[in-house]
Amino acid sequence: MTDLTDALPLPVPSPAFLERLATRRSAPAQALIAPGPSEAELDRILTLGARTPDHGKLFPWRFVVLGPQSRARIAEKLTILAELRDKPAKDQAVLAKLTAAPVTVLVVSTPVPASKPIWEQELSAGAVCMNLEHAAGGFGYSASWITDWYSYDPQGSALFGVGEDERIAGFIHIGTLAEPPLERPRPEMSAKVTRLP
Secondary structure: OOOOOOOOOOOOOOHHHHHHHHHOOOOOHHHOEOOOOOHHHHHHHHHHHOOOOOOOOOOOEEEEEEOHHHHHHHHHHHHHHHOOOOOHHHHHHOHHHHHHOOEEEEEEEOOOOOOOOHHHHHHHHHHHHHHHHHHHHHOOOEEEEEOOHHHOOHHHHHOOOOOOOOEEEEEEEEEEOOOOOOOOOOOOHHHOOOOOO
């Protein structure tokens, strides 16, 4: 176990890390194929993902690792739920994203009531999702952070064991892409940045 009095290293310039940030791109979830991370790699990805800003040291999130069998079972039940929705064909089609990747990590936001602002705790869960994407990339895998309709449907989210006081922050699908992803439009930074003297 790490001694909490140990000093962590200060940042040093890392061209490889900067290149990773400059070329980061979510993968199409339905295009993710094997191989996925090994158990040891996944344990490390989860550990790295948990190193996130967390005001109050509350750890207001948890992970559910979903393998192919559990996702297939849940997708069958979601298919039935989708039939009751406004656009059943569309809602059933997106389930391909849930079942394609070798591994999926469900990040559940678990805010601690009467503690730090809930919004800050939910932001921490979102930061975990991004950290998981970066950690997967560090092992040479591609990842996709998605939610889809079943994340916001009480019956749908309950199938994943999400409680009434919890919310799905994201499904992080991890695997390999057969072809590099295409770039997508990015914001014009001058329209997004305000500098105050």
